[in-house]
Amino acid sequence: MPNRGNxxxxxxxxxxxxxxxxxxxxxxxxxxxxxxxxxxxxRVPYGTKSPATIIRYSLEAAQHLVERGVKMMVVACNxxxxxxxxxxxxxxxxxxxxxxxPGARAAVAATSGKVGVIATEGTVKSKAYSNAIxxxxxxxxVIESAAPLFVALAEEGWANTHVAREVAGIYxxxxxxxxxDTLVLGCTHYPILRxxxxxxxGDKVRIVDSAETTAATxxxxxxxxxxxxxxxxxxxxxxxxxxFRRIAGEFLAAEIERLELIAF
Amino acid sequence: MPNRGNxxxxxxxxxxxxxxxxxxxxxxxxxxxxxxxxxxxxRVPYGTKSPATIIRYSLEAAQHLVERGVKMMVVACNxxxxxxxxxxxxxxxxxxxxxxxPGARAAVAATSGKVGVIATEGTVKSKAYSNAIxxxxxxxxVIESAAPLFVALAEEGWANTHVAREVAGIYxxxxxxxxxDTLVLGCTHYPILRxxxxxxxGDKVRIVDSAETTAATxxxxxxxxxxxxxxxxxxxxxxxxxxFRRIAGEFLAAEIERLELIAF
Numbered sequence: 001m002p003n004r005g006n007x008x009x010x011x012x013x014x015x016x017x018x019x020x021x022x023x024x025x026x027x028x029x030x031x032x033x034x035x036x037x038x039x040x041x042x043r044v045p046y047g048t049k050s051p052a053t054i055i056r057y058s059l060e061a062a063q064h065l066v067e068r069g070v071k072m073m074v075v076a077c078n079x080x081x082x083x084x085x086x087x088x089x090x091x092x093x094x095x096x097x098x099x100x101x102p103g104a105r106a107a108v109a110a111t112s113g114k115v116g117v118i119a120t121e122g123t124v125k126s127k128a129y130s131n132a133i134x135x136x137x138x139x140x141x142v143i144e145s146a147a148p149l150f151v152a153l154a155e156e157g158w159a160n161t162h163v164a165r166e167v168a169g170i171y172x173x174x175x176x177x178x179x180x181d182t183l184v185l186g187c188t189h190y191p192i193l194r195x196x197x198x199x200x201x202g203d204k205v206r207i208v209d210s211a212e213t214t215a216a217t218x219x220x221x222x223x224x225x226x227x228x229x230x231x232x233x234x235x236x237x238x239x240x241x242x243x244f245r246r247i248a249g250e251f252l253a254a255e256i257e258r259l260e261l262i263a264f
Numbered sequence: 265m266p267n268r269g270n271x272x273x274x275x276x277x278x279x280x281x282x283x284x285x286x287x288x289x290x291x292x293x294x295x296x297x298x299x300x301x302x303x304x305x306x307r308v309p310y311g312t313k314s315p316a317t318i319i320r321y322s323l324e325a326a327q328h329l330v331e332r333g334v335k336m337m338v339v340a341c342n343x344x345x346x347x348x349x350x351x352x353x354x355x356x357x358x359x360x361x362x363x364x365x366p367g368a369r370a371a372v373a374a375t376s377g378k379v380g381v382i383a384t385e386g387t388v389k390s391k392a393y394s395n396a397i398x399x400x401x402x403x404x405x406v407i408e409s410a411a412p413l414f415v416a417l418a419e420e421g422w423a424n425t426h427v428a429r430e431v432a433g434i435y436x437x438x439x440x441x442x443x444x445d446t447l448v449l450g451c452t453h454y455p456i457l458r459x460x461x462x463x464x465x466g467d468k469v470r471i472v473d474s475a476e477t478t479a480a481t482x483x484x485x486x487x488x489x490x491x492x493x494x495x496x497x498x499x500x501x502x503x504x505x506x507x508f509r510r511i512a513g514e515f516l517a518a519e520i521e522r523l524e525l526i527a528f
Contacts (some may be wrong), residue, residue: 041305042317049503054304152416163430170427181470239317243385 007227009034009234010218011070013061017155017244019076020251022099025215026074027233032224034231036068038262042239045151047120047187048147050085052244054122058084064094064236074218075099078186078210079120082128094112095221102217103184103210104132108140111182113172116175118147119186129186143178147171147190152194160172165180166192168200178202186207191250224261271491273298275334277325280308281508283340284515286363289479291497294486298495300332303527309415310385311451315347316322318386322348323368324528326356328500338482339363342474343384346349346392346499359485360434366481367448367474368396372404374470374527375446379404380439380510383450393450407442411435411454416457421514428457432464440465448472456515473482499523 058080072095075081088096107115117129130142139151154162191209237244248256267441336359341347371379381393396405403434417428453471466518501508505525512520
């Protein structure tokens with residue numbers, strides 16, 4: 001359990017900018033907590049990398065966050081959660097929360113029996129969502145599908161364009177035809193495209209945004225006895241800080257301060 | 265100058281799979297030369313990274329190729345060429361050829377005065393093509409534009425889809441409206457989308473494919489006194505070899521053999 005009622009920051013780790021959707025929801029849910037966001041922009045994306053490489057990178061990032069005094073760590077990247085969460089939980093003395101388990105729990109609560117999951121190639125290949133959902137309820141049918149172009153569309157600022165709607169149609173129609181009643185946004189970039197995705201799947205399919213459900217999990221852990229006062233957020237990136245600043249501005253709809261380039 | 269008439273391989277370096285378009289053209293132009301292709305798939309893409317990081321990664325890759333006994337090195341990545349070619353040429357004792365200079369030379373030969381260049385964010389920001397073209401002919405006007413979604417479309421196998429045509433229209437129409445007569449494909453992924461790009465720009469705009477022009481430059485250096493006999497090609501990747509095998513199969517329209525996972 002984290003130290004309750006203390007002002008130590010919460011660490012949020014992602015391969016790049018996608019985890020900012022999780023950052024945003026945690027900041028909303030816990031407006032008095034300070035956050036340290038670490039984006040491994042030098043080595044992004046993780047979605048096409050092997051599990052061994054992802055574990056190595058995640059441990060390096062975690063070590064850096066621990067040195068910054070974080071009281072808990074959120075792995076705000078589905079690919080890193082799928083590949084590295086057990087290794088992180090084993091090695092770190094602070095609590096580590098991933099985005100897959102909260103998403104799976106929300107999906108099981110929402111579904112009538114058939115869940116679709118869209119994610120990166122790495123996450124789909126890991127079957128992390130299928131395993132997590134079936135562990136909670138073996139009767140739920142899960143269909144996982146990779147939607148890699150969504151990341152590029154979100155980062156290009158094209159989330160609400162005609163191209164994005166067309167791409168969403170191509171990725172999502174097989175899931176709709178298969179009769180899913182719930183769709184998990186299994187990559188932290190995808191909430192940026194939520195409005196477009198909702199238009200394609202219609203209002204009969206419930207959307208599970210793992211950023212929201214992860215923030216709720218963090219709040220449940222920290223409780224009402226978290227930090228009080230004005231939060232101070234820091235952003236650490238391993239490369240390309242100007243690009244990060246631009247995309248973070250779009251993702252958070254606000255200018256970011258305290259951006260630092262780090263190396264490890 | 266490379267050792268002429270010897271059977272040492274030619275090294276081809278790229279951040280990932282895009283350089284396979286250059287590999288393909290070199291193998292076509294010099295059918296008796298053995299090639300060693302190194303794709304830094306663990307750290308792809310370079311297009312969004314800083315010059316300092318790209319130089320560091322490129323030197324590591326070059327060192328590995330030198331240890332494999334290559335007689336020359338082709339930097340088959342526009343971003344790496346733009347950021348790291350001088351550093352590589354300074355540090356290595358073998359000839360190093362990039363893709364920007366051959367592309368710029370071909371553009372100057374083709375144009376009537378106005379050249380468009382599409383490339384990654386990193387290459388556009390470096391102004392490598394503008395500088396190289398103006399150094400050859402200061403009267404040529406150059407318009408550079410980033411087209412980052414083309415990479416994702418090529419890797420997804422969507423090069424000839426309706427989505428690709430629509431994206432190409434969005435990226436290329438401002439260049440067409442500006443009156444370009446020549447278009448440089450300034451990212452090694454883009455030749456995969458050549459047919460789609462040609463449909464959008466029409467037959468009045470000449471396409472310069474830096475893969476072809478780079479292969480011609482290599483051939484000019486090696487000459488007719490290159491290796492003879494049956495070539496043996498090796499592929500080295502720093503991660504995700506199965507993904508590489510799949511995409512390489514599409515890019516080269518052939519199954520690849522001798523694929524090796526390396527670390528450095």
